[in-house]
Amino acid sequence: MKTSKKYKVIMYVILGAVAVYFLFPLLWMILTAFKTEAEAQGYPPKFLPDKWLISNFVTAWQSQEFTRFLMNSVLVTVMTTIGQILSCSLVAYGFARYNFRFKNILFMILLATMMIPWDVTMIPMYMEFKAFGWINSLKTLIVPSFFGSAYYIFLLRQFLMGIPKDFEEAARIDGANAFEIYSRIFMPMMKPQLILIGILNILTVWNDYLGPLIFLQDRSKYTLALGLASFKGVHETQIIPLMCITIIMIIPPVLVFIAAQKYIVEGKSGAIK
């Protein structure tokens, strides 16, 4: 493709203009967070704060039990990631490397479950967890992840399908049993894919609002997303603390994404077909 100078200039202008739409809201949030309440709500707006008040963050963080919310979020994120990696790899391995009766129909069902709207299952799930006595417990968010998730299983299975059969045969001759073949040979091979589903899970769970909203009632059990949302409810008029906590909340997913971009970009191409 020809790239004239004029073409390049036009491209950079467009790329930059679009970047403003995606970056400005974040930048504006960051600038606001360091201002005083009066500065933030002044009109016309001032772009930079007179004094950069880092103390805003400390005050905001201490105004509620955010440390506890953070611990809950970390616990749920870590546990569900372990759960998804273990369960999805097992299930995907079963679907990809074995032939068995009802395999195709079961796999079709698995794919079909991705289409079920959350509206339909949220009420009975609430009833179910209530019957288990789990309402208000982080178990409601953690336990289901140990039973796999259709999309992640699908991603892993697509990868496993492409590996030649020789690996199992060689290992079997060496006397390895089925579980050892899975855990010692295929798990290491799946590493990039496992990292991908781990990242996708971290982003989803960390950001989840509706699950915690429905299943958790006691403040001490809140996750950061839910804690922030309830903070919004009581602090409608005070914008500064709200901005500070929002920034803190979005730092981890943004860092995870930037660090692991490669896996996400590559993984998306396997996702569709």
Place this chain on the structure above:
Amino acid sequence: MKRKGRLRKATPYLFILPWIVGFLVFTLGPLLLSLVMSFFNWSIVSKPSFAGFGNYIEMFTKDPQFYKSLAITLKFAAIFVPLNLIIALALAMLITQPVKGVTVFRTIYYIPAVVSGVAISIIWGWILNGDYGILNYFLSLIGIKGPKWLVDPAWALFAIVLASAWGVGTMMLIFYTDIKNIPIDLYEAASLDGASHVGQFFKITIPIITPTILFNVITSLISALQQLTLVLLLTGGGPLKSTYFYGMFVYNNAFKHHKLGYASANAWVMFIVILILTSIVFKSSSAWVFYETEVKEGKKK
């Protein structure tokens, strides 16, 4: 020996056992329970009583909010799905341009897609604030008096579209990887034949990525019809219920008004609406989706 043979036969089922249990307990069970509940008057406080088709009859004949919420949600999907698709495709084309540093822009465009809906609602709520929001300030600089986005029923839906479109990065990335995979010689051949850039886009790029377009239309349609987080937090369904989306209608019936049976019936109606709409999209796809790539893909497996 016999025992060993049986174990070997059971092995694949042992591997997929977690999913089977999960499917029964967290998908099929709830699905059936929800269907049963939709035929009952079921509240958290009192005993359930059988209602026959009562919930469905009430919804269709006595509850004007049902039609209103359904209409708002369909309107949102009708605006959001094509808009998001066009923006995502345009951005994907933009970040496949051969200029230096373009991957930095790819990163920037994707970042909002990893931001929680809670955070999005807070950030955009602040930008769209009618009194001291920065957007209205910018508009005033060019002589436009901005509306009170979140308080004016005429603009609230648009505000939600604007905030949702901020997360377009996911779809952009799916298009991006697909466009990247198109063999370069196809374009070279076309440009030898004298096809312009625009011509190449419509004659090569678009036809090749039609399966991805289909995938994106369906996934974004399903998620648009279920949008809940942003309306709960950005507008709360208001002003004057102008953004009282269907998801909110179901949620409030269940957890605010404690009409679990009625809400289950609501949810099933949406499930059926989603099934009908997605199957229409699927049916139509034979007319506009080109399957050459899938044939190739099938050979690889």
